[in-house]
Amino acid sequence: MSLKILVVEDDRQISNFICYALKNEGFSCAAAYTGQDAMSKLVSASADILLLDLGLPDMDGIEIIKKVREWSEMPIIIVSARDRDMEKANALDSGADDYLTKPFSATELSARVRVAARHLNKLSGHAGAAAKTVGGLQLDFEKRLVYLDGAELHTTPMEYNLLAMFFKNIGKVLTTSYIIKEIWGIGYGTDTQALRALMAGLRRKIEKTPAAPRYILTEIGVGYRLVDE
Numbered sequence: 001m002s003l004k005i006l007v008v009e010d011d012r013q014i015s016n017f018i019c020y021a022l023k024n025e026g027f028s029c030a031a032a033y034t035g036q037d038a039m040s041k042l043v044s045a046s047a048d049i050l051l052l053d054l055g056l057p058d059m060d061g062i063e064i065i066k067k068v069r070e071w072s073e074m075p076i077i078i079v080s081a082r083d084r085d086m087e088k089a090n091a092l093d094s095g096a097d098d099y100l101t102k103p104f105s106a107t108e109l110s111a112r113v114r115v116a117a118r119h120l121n122k123l124s125g126h127a128g129a130a131a132k133t134v135g136g137l138q139l140d141f142e143k144r145l146v147y148l149d150g151a152e153l154h155t156t157p158m159e160y161n162l163l164a165m166f167f168k169n170i171g172k173v174l175t176t177s178y179i180i181k182e183i184w185g186i187g188y189g190t191d192t193q194a195l196r197a198l199m200a201g202l203r204r205k206i207e208k209t210p211a212a213p214r215y216i217l218t219e220i221g222v223g224y225r226l227v228d229e
């Protein structure tokens with residue numbers, strides 16, 4: 001059975017384009033054109049992944065994310081206009097998993113949906129893996145050790161915690177404010193200086209070319225993402 005994606009988008013041209021591209025990839029697709037329509041379809045018909053435009057005529061997309069998160073861990077990919085970084089960060093902090101910036105290509109869309117589909121498999125499968133690998137990078141959760149190309153890598157406890165957070169969220173964008181809250185705790189505010197310094201130190205250890213990272217990518221104005229490969 002193919003995965004079903006609910007596409008919530010009021011622009012019918014974009015909605016048709018998305019569904020056409022998803023069907024080409026072997027997914028099944030249902031469309032909702034308003035927030036109300038989306039909520040009733042989410043309740044009545046089962047969907048595996050939600051693709052959500054934040055700018056809907058009747059409802060704020062963020063409200064839909066919060067409502068869905070009350071009962072479901074389903075992957076949510078938001079669709080947002082360019083230069084709305086605050087909006088993207090807000091949606092991710094509210095529980096969205098990823099975002100696509102308009103305009104996007106069919107290739108970009110299917111890549112994002114495939115990542116979400118893999119997460120879905122992991123949700124029902126082996127969630128508590130003892131070690132995870134991304135490219136030449138491996139993290140052993142039990143021993144709290146990091147390996148790069150087979151060799152043990154010495155990290156500080158803070159660097160390990162940061163990297164472990166990314167390994168628990170492979171492929172997912174983590175917002176700057178989320179990372180700061182998780183690493184330093186609530187009340188640390190939104191001072192990104194310390195995070196940038198910590199990230200620079202970690203990148204010097206894990207990246208061959210820290211200025212052009214291949215593992216942890218910067219999502220400008222939003223946060224960071226550990227690649228899924």
Ligand code: CA
Nearest residue numbers: 010053055056
């Ligand atoms: Ca819209």
